[in-house]
Amino acid sequence: MLTPERHKLIMQLLKEKGVVKIQDLVDITETSESTIRRDLTQLEEGKYLKRIHGGAARLQGKLQEPSMSEKSSRNLQQKRQIAQYAAGLVEGGDSIYLDAGSTVTEMIPYLPAKEIVVVTNGLMHISALLERNIKTFLLGGFAKEQTKAIIGRGALASLEYYRFDKCFMGVNGIHPQFGYTTPDQDEAMIKQKAISLSREAFVLADNTKFSEIAFAKIGELHTAAIITNELDEEQQETYTSKTTIKVVTA
Amino acid sequence: MLTPERHKLIMQLLKEKGVVKIQDLVDITETSESTIRRDLTQLEEGKYLKRIHGGAARLQGKLQEPSMSEKSSRNLQQKRQIAQYAAGLVEGGDSIYLDAGSTVTEMIPYLPAKEIVVVTNGLMHISALLERNIKTFLLGGFAKEQTKAIIGRGALASLEYYRFDKCFMGVNGIHPQFGYTTPDQDEAMIKQKAISLSREAFVLADNTKFSEIAFAKIGELHTAAIITNELDEEQQETYTSKTTIKVVTA
DNA sequence: TTGTTTTTGAATGAAAATGATTGATTTTTG
DNA sequence: CAAAAATCAATCATTTTCATTCAAAAACAA
Numbered sequence: 314m315l316t317p318e319r320h321k322l323i324m325q326l327l328k329e330k331g332v333v334k335i336q337d338l339v340d341i342t343e344t345s346e347s348t349i350r351r352d353l354t355q356l357e358e359g360k361y362l363k364r365i366h367g368g369a370a371r372l373q374g375k376l377q378e379p380s381m382s383e384k385s386s387r388n389l390q391q392k393r394q395i396a397q398y399a400a401g402l403v404e405g406g407d408s409i410y411l412d413a414g415s416t417v418t419e420m421i422p423y424l425p426a427k428e429i430v431v432v433t434n435g436l437m438h439i440s441a442l443l444e445r446n447i448k449t450f451l452l453g454g455f456a457k458e459q460t461k462a463i464i465g466r467g468a469l470a471s472l473e474y475y476r477f478d479k480c481f482m483g484v485n486g487i488h489p490q491f492g493y494t495t496p497d498q499d500e501a502m503i504k505q506k507a508i509s510l511s512r513e514a515f516v517l518a519d520n521t522k523f524s525e526i527a528f529a530k531i532g533e534l535h536t537a538a539i540i541t542n543e544l545d546e547e548q549q550e551t552y553t554s555k556t557t558i559k560v561v562t563a
Numbered sequence: 564m565l566t567p568e569r570h571k572l573i574m575q576l577l578k579e580k581g582v583v584k585i586q587d588l589v590d591i592t593e594t595s596e597s598t599i600r601r602d603l604t605q606l607e608e609g610k611y612l613k614r615i616h617g618g619a620a621r622l623q624g625k626l627q628e629p630s631m632s633e634k635s636s637r638n639l640q641q642k643r644q645i646a647q648y649a650a651g652l653v654e655g656g657d658s659i660y661l662d663a664g665s666t667v668t669e670m671i672p673y674l675p676a677k678e679i680v681v682v683t684n685g686l687m688h689i690s691a692l693l694e695r696n697i698k699t700f701l702l703g704g705f706a707k708e709q710t711k712a713i714i715g716r717g718a719l720a721s722l723e724y725y726r727f728d729k730c731f732m733g734v735n736g737i738h739p740q741f742g743y744t745t746p747d748q749d750e751a752m753i754k755q756k757a758i759s760l761s762r763e764a765f766v767l768a769d770n771t772k773f774s775e776i777a778f779a780k781i782g783e784l785h786t787a788a789i790i791t792n793e794l795d796e797e798q799q800e801t802y803t804s805k806t807t808i809k810v811v812t813a
Numbered sequence: 814t815t816g817t818t819t820t821t822g823a824a825t826g827a828a829a830a831t832g833a834t835t836g837a838t839t840t841t842t843g
Numbered sequence: 844c845a846a847a848a849a850t851c852a853a854t855c856a857t858t859t860t861c862a863t864t865c866a867a868a869a870a871c872a873a
Binding site for chain 4: 816819
């Protein structure tokens, strides 16, 4: 059974049942567990599903809320710490860019509401921003379903209208040699441009992003400062030599 | 049974019954007590429920719904009728503009999902559109908190990139002499422009909008066709002489 | 064909989830 | 009130699932 067939099958089962177990997929497709795992990993990277222990789950198309499992996890606590620190960097009068992404969303409750202007391409941020009565501008363009982000030519064009004091970006990979990377080419271009339009750029990343490489390159390490939570001595040294890095400790 | 499945199940039972006993959950899920306990602990950490001795209780957080349930239920039926008819006008291959507004939102479930392209300035539409996997473009610009619409210079500028087969607009006032009106000048400009970029334009309006005048003028009656629900003979005559009007009857 | 890349399946140890057990705590019962 | 019963948190061994690695198989190109 060919890879795209399996992927289609998995997605179909997922659509029907909401959750699938790896063992069931192994039986149905008559392939090895390894192969199914690889399939799930790929599909998750493309934001087609959420991997869970023992299988995979359909991801709810909801525009906000993280899922039940992640809401209670340590992971969210860490994200929130990073986000809170990042939000603390914003001063009254700033105009800032908020990249699409869940870590960045966590910044919003901590932003100084008064006198700041926010520009974003993240659909998941809007309601939180409006709720706080923050002056918000949205990029125009194509609304991508999987990542809930505005992308495309239109988005790049609308970015041109703005300049930022600070921008806050999410990335999928941080690597000493390959810099900041993300799976989607279009999103990479937006991130790139936003960084170039900003006086200061910050990348928000938990420790799982380090030494990872995703498909599309955003830029070299020195183009942005990194805000993260944990990092062992060795890695910290590696990265400190290439860019500014702030480790937020618990 | 996978962890998220159990979590979902627990929450569902909780929603129905208010409280659940641990033993019942053990029986239903056919897992051990330990596991259920762990589940409850996690869910409590995520603020999904309150643990009580012997089980768990629902947490009446801010689960309030759009509270105007009573008054609008009849109104909603009417809106939905209008919306459904309007959606029926859209054909595969069309590119359409959806104005911000609650009546227009009701169109989305009835739109032919395949092969259409939607452009909108209505933030309230996005999640419904994405859920239906409809190709969606959003105008860029300022996000207005009260109306959840994108407005401003940026929005006008991004409109220029598009042309539409059909556009569907909401208005606050329809008047034989003063035409279509809406309270906000900025929104009026957007609506105006969208209509001018569209081959055919439709205004969705329930009967309460007729003979009303709001502050900012969008255009004369003849610039768009009207889709409404009820309209007495006399009025219908008045308007039919000035534009196309479709009365959707129950 | 031959050499190269991609895909696959198996093996490994690490990580996570589970179920049973313990003794402490709370609730119920007499 | 005190004893009994039920529920609890904490711990540990076991099982399951996981990521990673590597070599074989398959698909591909020259």
